[in-house]
Amino acid sequence: MKNTVFLILTNLLLIGCTQDKNTNVVSQNLEKNNIEGSWKLVYAHIKEQDSIQVKDLNKTEFIKIINESHFAFFDQGKGSDETFTAGGGTYTYDGEDYIETLDFINAPAYRGHVFPFKAEVKGDSLIQQGHEKIEEAGLDRYILEKYIRITKQQ
Template sequence: MAFTFFNCKKNRSANDISGTWKMVYAKIIENDSTMVKDLSHTEFIKIINDSHFAFFNQDLNNDENFYGGGGTYLLNGDDYQEVLSYTSAKHLKDHSFSFKVQFKGDTLI
């Protein structure tokens, strides 16, 4: 999966992932298919500190479509791995998600 996040925090160091991030683009790659996620009716925010992350997603047109979660993460170079410990989605609880990350200006990719 590929996600682009916009950082709402200024003056961070090159590898400082801590901050509040708003998703502005999402491309999901699974096997041999690619899908660009429509974000026109939703807001996805991720908050990352020194050891934990939390996220929430809110449908802008329907208050019933809200979800969130959180857990711990590890960042080693461009390897970022989350363990989702807090969620109401039981099938995702304690699941590990791995990503390659990079920074371009105020953007986390």
């Protein structure tokens, strides 16, 4: 009887000390999945050459939607049906490096370009920053954007 109890306790101890190989996979998926959702832009600044511009969000609404494999963004001017920009494509995210490949946009010179960013999700906030450069389009700027997660209550 003592041997049986000893063997059971030893096995439980060994099982408890054994690392689950799926633990790392689960934590990586949680990091990747925390970027998924609908996001509203609440702050943005753009640095071009030696000037910094803070985006006036009183005049526009900017939404980004990220699912398991794709992203889309919509920029609608408030009170105007003429000011609208949208785009989307695929992305990768490893918990720090967020890389967008822009496949769809109304500006042909931007299509197919890859934009590497650093991104971090903190609670209900997504902070994204990086260098956007497309020589053919004359685009060369650094951006810093902060989004808040859109919930059903908003």
